[in-house]
Amino acid sequence: MALPGLSLPGLGLAQSHVSTGSNIQSASGVSQTARQEDLPPRTEWRFEVNFQQQYTIKVLTGHAELFGVELAPNQVHNFSGVKGAVFTWQGCRLELSGEAESEYLGHETDYAVEWLNVHGMLDTARGDAQSTPSSEGGPRVLVVGPDFVGKSSLIRSLAAWGVQSGWTPTIINADPREGLLAPPGSISAVTVGSWMSVEDGYGISPISGPTVTPVKAPLIYHCPYASATEKPEIYKALLTRTALSVTNKLEENLLAKQSGLIIDTPGALNDPRSNYATIAHIVSEFSISLILTLGSERLSNDLSRRFTGDNIPVLRIAKPAGAAEKDAQFMKQLANQQIRQYFFGTSKDPLNPHSHTIAFTDINLWRANSPSLTIAMNATSSGMDDSDSDSYASAPSTKDFDRVTPSQEMLGRLVAIKFCSGSETDEVAIRDSAVMGYAYVSEVDEAKKRVRFLSPHPQRWGDRVMVWGGWPEAVVDLVG
Numbered sequence: 478m479a480l481p482g483l484s485l486p487g488l489g490l491a492q493s494h495v496s497t498g499s500n501i502q503s504a505s506g507v508s509q510t511a512r513q514e515d516l517p518p519r520t521e522w523r524f525e526v527n528f529q530q531q532y533t534i535k536v537l538t539g540h541a542e543l544f545g546v547e548l549a550p551n552q553v554h555n556f557s558g559v560k561g562a563v564f565t566w567q568g569c570r571l572e573l574s575g576e577a578e579s580e581y582l583g584h585e586t587d588y589a590v591e592w593l594n595v596h597g598m599l600d601t602a603r604g605d606a607q608s609t610p611s612s613e614g615g616p617r618v619l620v621v622g623p624d625f626v627g628k629s630s631l632i633r634s635l636a637a638w639g640v641q642s643g644w645t646p647t648i649i650n651a652d653p654r655e656g657l658l659a660p661p662g663s664i665s666a667v668t669v670g671s672w673m674s675v676e677d678g679y680g681i682s683p684i685s686g687p688t689v690t691p692v693k694a695p696l697i698y699h700c701p702y703a704s705a706t707e708k709p710e711i712y713k714a715l716l717t718r719t720a721l722s723v724t725n726k727l728e729e730n731l732l733a734k735q736s737g738l739i740i741d742t743p744g745a746l747n748d749p750r751s752n753y754a755t756i757a758h759i760v761s762e763f764s765i766s767l768i769l770t771l772g773s774e775r776l777s778n779d780l781s782r783r784f785t786g787d788n789i790p791v792l793r794i795a796k797p798a799g800a801a802e803k804d805a806q807f808m809k810q811l812a813n814q815q816i817r818q819y820f821f822g823t824s825k826d827p828l829n830p831h832s833h834t835i836a837f838t839d840i841n842l843w844r845a846n847s848p849s850l851t852i853a854m855n856a857t858s859s860g861m862d863d864s865d866s867d868s869y870a871s872a873p874s875t876k877d878f879d880r881v882t883p884s885q886e887m888l889g890r891l892v893a894i895k896f897c898s899g900s901e902t903d904e905v906a907i908r909d910s911a912v913m914g915y916a917y918v919s920e921v922d923e924a925k926k927r928v929r930f931l932s933p934h935p936q937r938w939g940d941r942v943m944v945w946g947g948w949p950e951a952v953v954d955l956v957g
């Protein structure tokens with residue numbers, strides 16, 4: 478069976494597990510020769526590959542998928558900096574090679590059946606929306622839970638299965654720590670209309686330059702904060718903007734409207750002390766019709782009590798046994814990898830970024846202040862002697878945004894190019910403007926008063942407001 482969701486596979490009892498080849502037990506960082514693994518039905522091959530390792534998986538027989546996306550048979554799939562699992566409904570034989578920090582066969586996969594049932598439920602709701610002309614549209618799903626419980630994996634699976642069933646669901650990433658078709662520091666929304674990729678998930682964004690594979694145009698808002706809770710009011714305002722724009726876009730596209738939307742959230746929203754204020758904000762702004770919780774019984778109970786009166790069902794969904802914590806180092810490397818991909822693409826879809834040198838006087842620059850930015854700026858300036866102090870920016874004020882001149886603290890950071898005109902001075906307008914694209918600050922020349930940016934596009938962006946902030950952190954080695 479190639480397409481999950483079209484029929485539920487039978488209850489495959491765990492079968493004996495056959496391995497062939499050498500070095501079957503993975504030792505951390507040890508290179509392994511190509512070998513084969515037979516996966517019984519409804520099991521998964523879990524692997525953790527760090528950013529220095531290369532790991533490959535090929536499906537020799539049967540069918541297997543990675544978070545809903547089927548692995549093409551007899552094709553080598555490359556992984557680096559990935560924690561994940563290749564799941565099979567009917568059983569398959571894999572060929573594995575390369576290095577992994579860990580790899581093993583997982584039998585606890587009941588979550589997959591539950592996730593597939595959720596897909597079935599969403600499909601039914603989409604069908605209902607299609608057959609009822611007066612309908613408000615397809616399901617509007619919010620996924621919440623603590624960090625690293627499998628929220629993004631669930632959404633990726635639901636998106637992939639939805640696309641395979643002919644729908645075009647809209648996925649909204651409300652977690653600024655990680656990007657979705659955008660670098661970290663973004664809130665983005667994309668209507669997934671083409672098939673997804675095993676290695677790249679949702680693929681590469683067209684705003685990051687011309688690509689070969691089919692692309693999906695994301696809508697992006699700039700959220701340059703290390704956590705959604707750093708600037709909760711701005712975060713909520715950006716979600717309001719996103720909701721407005723997404724709702725308008727769905728009104729223009731009937732199939733997308735019927736397909737509905739799914740929102741991924743950061744674990745930080747799981748906060749009873751705030752009385753789940755941000756979750757309630759999202760529910761209201763996006764007219765959420767279904768809440769899925771993962772990994773916290775308390776959250777599920779609290780939200781049920783809060784939203785059942787509003788007729789919004791809250792379903793507790795199984796967390797995959799293999800869901801793995803991504804520690805601070807892994808998250809930093811993941812952010813760096815996403816930034817690198819934004820400018821340079823992937824080995825399959827390479828991009829050629831362009832250098833632009835612009836005079837200070839031609840740059841309309843704003844800085845988004847936040848506690849994490851203040852900490853980073855203090856750390857940078859404490860390492861400088863007095864003679865350098867001129868080249869450092871003024872300390873952040875108590876305002877959300879300061880108009881600033883370019884400074885050394887921007888080095889290695891991303892700057893959002895906003896759709897609003899460079900002459901804009903209204904902070905709310907600047908905050909609420911969508912992102913046209915991002916540029917990377919590769920040099921700030923104080924003497925000549927000019928900045929060298931790296932951009933995915935050859936054309937200059939014209940007279941636009943540019944904004945930088947505390948997230949993502951500076952990447953020092955993006956350009957050699």
Ligand SMILES: Nc1ncnc2c1ncn2[C@@H]1O[C@H](COP(=O)(O)OP(=O)(O)OP(=O)(O)O)[C@@H](O)[C@H]1O
Binds near residue numbers: 560562625743802
């Ligand atoms: N069944 C599984 N087997 C192995 N790894 C898995 C499995 N499910 C998820 N993972 C991995 O576990 C990690 C955490 O999962 P995921 O990112 O989906 O969680 P999350 O709740 O969205 O986390 P975040 O807090 O970052 O949003 C990811 O690296 C994911 O690829």
